[in-house]
Amino acid sequence: MIESRSFSAAVFVGGMDGIYEEHKLFVGHHPKATVLPLSTTGAAAKIIYQQGEYDPIFARDRTYSSLFRRKILPVD
Numbered sequence: 193m194i195e196s197r198s199f200s201a202a203v204f205v206g207g208m209d210g211i212y213e214e215h216k217l218f219v220g221h222h223p224k225a226t227v228l229p230l231s232t233t234g235a236a237a238k239i240i241y242q243q244g245e246y247d248p249i250f251a252r253d254r255t256y257s258s259l260f261r262r263k264i265l266p267v268d
Contacts, residue, residue, distance in 0.1 A: 194218050201226040201264045207236035215240050228263055230256065 194217045202218045202225060204211055219227065231241035231251040241250050253259050 194221055198222070199225055201228065203260070204229040204237040204240055206230075206233040209236070211236040211240070226264060228260070230259075 194214070199218070199222050202215075202222070204215060204227070215227070215229075218225070227244075227246070229237045229241040229244065229246055229250055231238045231246075232254050247263075249259065
């Protein structure tokens with residue numbers, strides 16, 4: 193599925209061991225895409241956040257709908 197088309201973003205929420213492989217595959221196939229590991233959901237998403245260089249807002253913001261609008265949708 194990750195290779196099926198060109199993606200511009202991925203959101204990683206919670207998760208278990210499989211999420212690490214999905215993250216690696218996604219970044220490998222879509223290196224210019226926006227990656228949002230929502231650390232506040234804990235689990236694997238928090239570890240992905242901690243191991244990468246991501247905006248600190250992902251560690252504290254729980255208003256996900258507005259966070260998605262700010263980080264994914266184009267600015268007019």
